[in-house]
Amino acid sequence: MKEFQPVILGTDINTYGMARAFHEVYGLVSTAFGHYQLSPTKYSRILDLHLVHDFTNPEVFVSTLNEWADAYHRDHPGATLLLLPCGDTYANLLDEFGEPLRERFVFNAIDKELNRSLSLKSSFYELCDRYDLPHPKTISVDADDVKAGRHRNLPFDYPVAMKPADSDEWLGIDFPGRKKAFIFSNPDELDTMIRRSYQAGYTSQMVIQDFVPGGDDNMRVLNAYVDRHHRVRMMFLGHPLLEDPAPEAVGNYAAIIPDYNQDIFDRIKAFLEDIKYSGMANFDMKYDPRDGVYKLFEINLRQGRSSYVVTLNGFNLARYFVDDLVLDTPFNGRTVFGRGHRLWMEIPKDIFRKYCAESEDKRQAMAMIRRGDWGTTLEYSKDRNFRRWLLIRHMFAIYRRRYRRYFRDKRTLA
Numbered sequence: 001m002k003e004f005q006p007v008i009l010g011t012d013i014n015t016y017g018m019a020r021a022f023h024e025v026y027g028l029v030s031t032a033f034g035h036y037q038l039s040p041t042k043y044s045r046i047l048d049l050h051l052v053h054d055f056t057n058p059e060v061f062v063s064t065l066n067e068w069a070d071a072y073h074r075d076h077p078g079a080t081l082l083l084l085p086c087g088d089t090y091a092n093l094l095d096e097f098g099e100p101l102r103e104r105f106v107f108n109a110i111d112k113e114l115n116r117s118l119s120l121k122s123s124f125y126e127l128c129d130r131y132d133l134p135h136p137k138t139i140s141v142d143a144d145d146v147k148a149g150r151h152r153n154l155p156f157d158y159p160v161a162m163k164p165a166d167s168d169e170w171l172g173i174d175f176p177g178r179k180k181a182f183i184f185s186n187p188d189e190l191d192t193m194i195r196r197s198y199q200a201g202y203t204s205q206m207v208i209q210d211f212v213p214g215g216d217d218n219m220r221v222l223n224a225y226v227d228r229h230h231r232v233r234m235m236f237l238g239h240p241l242l243e244d245p246a247p248e249a250v251g252n253y254a255a256i257i258p259d260y261n262q263d264i265f266d267r268i269k270a271f272l273e274d275i276k277y278s279g280m281a282n283f284d285m286k287y288d289p290r291d292g293v294y295k296l297f298e299i300n301l302r303q304g305r306s307s308y309v310v311t312l313n314g315f316n317l318a319r320y321f322v323d324d325l326v327l328d329t330p331f332n333g334r335t336v337f338g339r340g341h342r343l344w345m346e347i348p349k350d351i352f353r354k355y356c357a358e359s360e361d362k363r364q365a366m367a368m369i370r371r372g373d374w375g376t377t378l379e380y381s382k383d384r385n386f387r388r389w390l391l392i393r394h395m396f397a398i399y400r401r402r403y404r405r406y407f408r409d410k411r412t413l414a
Contacts, residue, residue: 006022008047009083009093011032013346013377015086017311030046033064065083083106091300108228114277121205136161140206141208161212162183213288216243217240219239222238226279233335245405257361283296283300313338313342
């Protein structure tokens with residue numbers, strides 16, 4: 001086996017899930033870099049974590065990684081350094097400023113123009129229209145439009161959803177009532193929050209959409225690996241049954257069972273290969289009961305934060321990176337469309353039992369729990385220690401408080 005070292009950018013649950021994937025199949029302790037500590041990667045023995053002040057500054061980002069690589073290669077000459085981002089900010093940094101890293105690292109990246117077209121929701125929907133990919137009816141407005149009141153003239157009825165076109169910029173914006181995404185039942189609610197957003201310093205477009213009715217169990221999430229030659233090697237579709245109810249975590253999945261839909265696979269595969277994508281891609285979509293169509297919400301230029309569901313179901317994500325970028329394994333052209341039988345959760349079982357709506361899907365998930373066909377990202381038997389055990393128990397207690405405080409059945413908006 002060729003010597004290599006995974007180098008992961010981030011400190012969140014996505015980072016831990018990827019480090020666990022590498023540890024499970026290769027027994028490796030991954031190196032990780034980030035600008036601040038998050039709980040999922042704390043007290044872990046499968047990560048060598050480096051916290052770097054101002055790490056998202058492009059100059060600091062490039063120089064830190066190159067200096068570390070030079071030091072690593074002094075002790076491990078010839079080792080391949082496999083670099084992968086686990087957050088929007090790091091994916092954007094690699095795409096725009098990653099070229100000076102290519103002498104020392106292997107990684108997937110797309111050009112910055114394609115990055116911008118995909119990561120901005122407004123331009124992503126334009127691409128969807130070009131490729132006949134369904135999405136909710138949408139308008140995009142900017143600060144000038146809001147001053148002129150154009151956000152009040154919508155071509156669809158309430159309720160409506162509102163979300164920032166630039167989710168990376170949104171991370172640095174704060175104001176009373178801020179969420180990852182909003183649902184408004186009348187024009188006054190929309191007017192208040194969109195004005196607050198721009199007054200708080202947000203500068204990009206805001207997306208206003210026809211609200212697709214239904215609860216969390218109408219969502220679908222797809223992760224795909226596209227190799228350096230723009231060929232889709234693997235796709236896996238998940239069916240979320242429950243989301244995190246906290247305002248700052250809207251859209252974060254809490255429980256997912258495997259799903260399969262060849263039409264979705266075929267459409268997304270053709271799209272990714274035609275635009276010359278490479279790396280992990282993560283799509284969120286929702287089933288619209290009004291017309292029976294799955295409608296795309298967004299693409300993330302990385303694996304999703306819940307992507308350990310793919311590894312849990314037998315399609316170890318680390319293998320795809322290594323086969324492509326380290327080993328350059330020949331690809332036979334046959335995309336793997338993953339099927340699975342295990343429930344993934346970010347929450348303890350009691351929350352799932354209590355808050356997941358009764359349905360055939362929930363009954364299927366409960367049968368998975370009874371059979372032992374389930375797992376979480378964070379509870380890894382080979383990374384147990386007392387401090388980490390206490391930390392995870394504390395995180396689960398926070399989830400219980402969140403659900404008690406914020407949960408309501410989204411189907412009431414249908």
